[in-house]
Amino acid sequence: MTETRRALPSLDLLAGVPTPALVVDVDRARQNHRRAVACLAPGQVLRPHFKAHKCTALAHLQLAHGATTVCCQTTWEAVVLARQGVSDIMVTNQVVDPAALAELAAAAGIASVSALVDAPVHLALLEAIARRAGVSFGVLVEIEVGMNRCGVGVESDALVELATAIAASDVLRFDGLQSYNGQVTGVIDPVARREASIVSNELTRRAVERLRVVGIDVPIVAGCATAHLPFVDELDAWTDIQAGSYLLMDTTYGAFPDLDYPGALFCLATVIHRSPERIVLDVG
Ligand SMILES: Cc1ncc(COP(=O)(O)O)c(C=O)c1O
Known part of the structure; x- marks a missing residue:
């Protein structure tokens, strides 16, 4: 920097x-936000990640300037966002802990809330708490596209099985896929970062295609980060771009030559x- x-x-x-x-x-944050929105291709929306600042006033600033909705990492963040009037919240995590499931249900009593699954047990837990609390959830199947964190394999049977089970549930709604390609957030070189991102893009397209072939529509494909913004319009597999750091920026990203987002x-x-x-x- x-x-x-x-x-x-x-x-x-x-x-x-x-x-x-x-x-x-705030002026700089707003400018950074406008710059990020301007990177998107038609058909893509910015779904900024709340964990980057954990400030509902900033979330509302993002929503007032082109972000359609937000995502967050913890269920408590979802509760806070719902209480502060955010109407559509994606928790970019599997939710397993009973207290966290209760928070997810509390948020879903106020706002439209979605969460991730990559195993039948996640579905069972979401269905059980949804029935008990009298709410419903959106659900995205997380796929593994190189991050080596959570997610089912793009070629796995589990991908189709989970999506089919969600679509059949009366308390869950199949929202689509979570394909978080954060493995490039430490790759400073723009060329290497773009090349690796194109590999994830192809994997993600393949997962969408596998579901479409069996008649399952995939309305949302969420993923990407600030590191993808310079070429995000080329990443046509994703509909919802969940970048977070771009708003306030950090010193790690400050070393990236193609990221012009002042702190x-x-x-x-x-x-x-x-x-x-x-x-x-x-x-x-
Ligand atoms: C699942 C997920 N999505 C999006 C982001 C946002 O990434 P960034 O802050 O680099 O834009 C992160 C950050 O760690 C993340 O874990």
């Missing part, structure tokens, strides 16, 4: 703010000691 990208635009505005304080430059989050501090050897701040 260059000095200009780091610099706070106006320190005058911050006079009198008690320190230490985390400060968001919008700062830690405001006061110098409490100054000597020829050192400067000490009140930031702990």
Whole structure:
């Protein structure tokens, strides 16, 4: 990151703010958001990841400027978003823990909520809590496209079996696929990152095709991150782009030559000691 990208635009505005304080430059965040939305191809929507900032005011800023809806990582984040008026929330995780399932149901009592599955046990748990709480969930089958985290294989029987079982449920709705290709979020070289992303794109297209062949429509294919934004319009397998960091940015992504998203989050501090050897701040 260059000095200009780091610099706070106006320190005058911050006079009198008690320190230490985390400060968001909202204008910059809004500009970053508009830049991200402008990267999308027709047919793609931005479904920003809430875990990048965990701030409902920023989620509403994203929703007011072109994001159709949001995703989050934990069920508590889903509850908070639902209580703050976000009407459509995707939890980008399998939910297994009883307390987390109860939170998912609480969020689904207020908003439209979806979660991921990659095994029959996830379906059974979602169905049971949905019936008990009198709610319904959207469900996405997670596929494994190189991240080596969760997800069923693109060529697995489980892919079709899970989608079929969701579609047959009276309390679950088959929303589509989660194909998180985050393995490239550490690849600084744009060429290598794009090439690896195209491999995931083909795997994801193949999974969609396998479901369509057996008559299952796939309305949503969610995935991708800030690292994909420079070429996301070429990644035609995905409909919902769940980038998160682009809004406030971080120093890791600051080293990526093709990501022009200035930092919008700062830690405001006061110098409490100054000597020829050192400067000490009140930031702990
Ligand atoms: C499942 C999932 N989706 C989206 C993101 C957003 O990625 P980024 O903050 O790099 O845009 C992450 C980040 O870790 C993630 O785990």
